[in-house]
Amino acid sequence: MPMWVIRGGTIGEYETRFHTENKVYLTWDGLNVDLNKADDKDGLNAILSKQYPDTSGNKIKNWTDQIWSFIHDIKPKDWLVLPSRLSPVIHVGQIVSKYTYNKANEDPYYHSRNIKWIERDIPRSNFEQDVLYSLGGFNTIFNISQIQPRFKAMQENDWVPSKHDESSYETTNELIALLQEISRDQIATLIRTKFRGHRLAKLVRAIMAAKNYATHMSTSEGEESDIDILAARGGMGFDNPKICIQVKSSDTPVATLDQFIGTMHRVNAEFGLLVSWGGFKSQVEQERAQEFFKVRLWNQNDLIDQVLQNYDALDNYIKSEIPLKSFWTISTDLD
Known part of the structure; x- marks a missing residue:
């Protein structure tokens, strides 16, 4: 089953509203436009370019991919994961509606999907390290379907680890090595450019x-x-x-x-x-x-x-x- 990360803000500033209204929102400021008008990604890219004229083309393309996923790729019954920035916990829910645009809402709450919470406030420590790494990243919205079976297994075990993974230390070493390599590659590219x-x-x-x-x-x-x-x-x-x-x-x-x-x-x-x-x-x-x-x-x-x-x-x-x-x-x- 598809599963997605949808963040509640850089510092968790939108999380409370997600919980109280049982909705997740696109939280791009000033995006008071009905995005149903975009027939394809090119059309959505054009809308975003007009809304944010001072934003680089690469960033607009990245935003287009994320927002298109929110509107079209995410389907009812898909799972969503909200890694909290307010507490060391993870919330899991399920999408229960199609994309909705409400012009009357205040900025930035124009675009939403209704959700049903499956489980809230699961301690991060219940998850193995490679799962937590999969929830990281810079994007607000992205697909993590590859680890959905891990979440399903935890749900069946009352959201506690099903077993102790003896390889977790080795996995951590491998992931840190990969992160160090990626970081150095980014620094090298920046130096080469500047x-x-x-x-x-x-x-x-x-x-x-x-x-x-x-x-x-x-x-x-x-x-x-x-x-x-x-x-x-x-x-x-x-x-x-x-x-x-x-x-x-x-x-x-x-x-x-x-x-x-x-x-x-x-x-x-x-x-x-x-x-x-x-x-x-x-x-x-x-x-x-x-x-x-x-x-x-x-x-x-x-x-x-x-x-x-x-x-x-x-x-x-x-x-x-x-x-x-x-x-x-x-x-x-x-x-």
């Missing part, structure tokens, strides 16, 4: 500044030069260590260290840092050990690690370009 070409050197300079190095940066805004950044300790940069930094933003792996080491000698740098977004060819990896006391190499993963390790000390401009939010989770075997 810091193209010579701008990537500005990010590296900000990291060095966060590490309390005085820096001098090449004024070239065009092609990457053989010297992008000079860094040293001390308020004026006169103290050791003195570092020559070259930044390669290309996706092409660096093939040799010879040119970079020559540049280090030319500027009398004691040490060198070569940053390559595209990584390094195997030959360079072999040279890494030979140059261990002089040169450090950062690939894409190393650069992201540096951003995360020094994020709190980065300047406000960099933080605005790479807006990150930390959250706590349990320590696992992956840490």
Whole structure:
């Protein structure tokens, strides 16, 4: 049987009304339009684009998919899940009506479906971790039919776990690993978009500044030069260590260290840092050990690690370009 998550607001601000009226609502502000007028998703997309002209096309498309599901894809007798933001509980219900538009209601309660509550206030702790992960996400409305049998089994067991899952710890590890991978991919995409070409050197300079190095940066805004950044300790940069930094933003792996080491000698740098977004060819990896006391190499993963390790000390401009939010989770075997 189909089952859907329908949220009651970012902070649970609509949940009480959902419960008292036995309805779920579309909670998009200012959407006082009869959405039955849209014959297909293109028509709905056009309505939303007109209602929200300052919203990006990608967000409008995402909203179109969610709202179309609320109006057409969700059928009477489908189950719905409302993960509460007000308490650590989950509410389960069933859709009992078609979509209704009521122009006379106050904003944003124009669009509704009637529901019958199957069970309310089920503790989140009754659900296994993979089920709770399935209820997460950024959307307000989405399908979770793949776990409906799990909910049905719990209903038949008075909403308590039917058995202790010995694999839950391993499952948690796998899910956290997947979440970490997705997060790093998103950060990499954002850096690639925001810091193209010579701008990537500005990010590296900000990291060095966060590490309390005085820096001098090449004024070239065009092609990457053989010297992008000079860094040293001390308020004026006169103290050791003195570092020559070259930044390669290309996706092409660096093939040799010879040119970079020559540049280090030319500027009398004691040490060198070569940053390559595209990584390094195997030959360079072999040279890494030979140059261990002089040169450090950062690939894409190393650069992201540096951003995360020094994020709190980065300047406000960099933080605005790479807006990150930390959250706590349990320590696992992956840490």
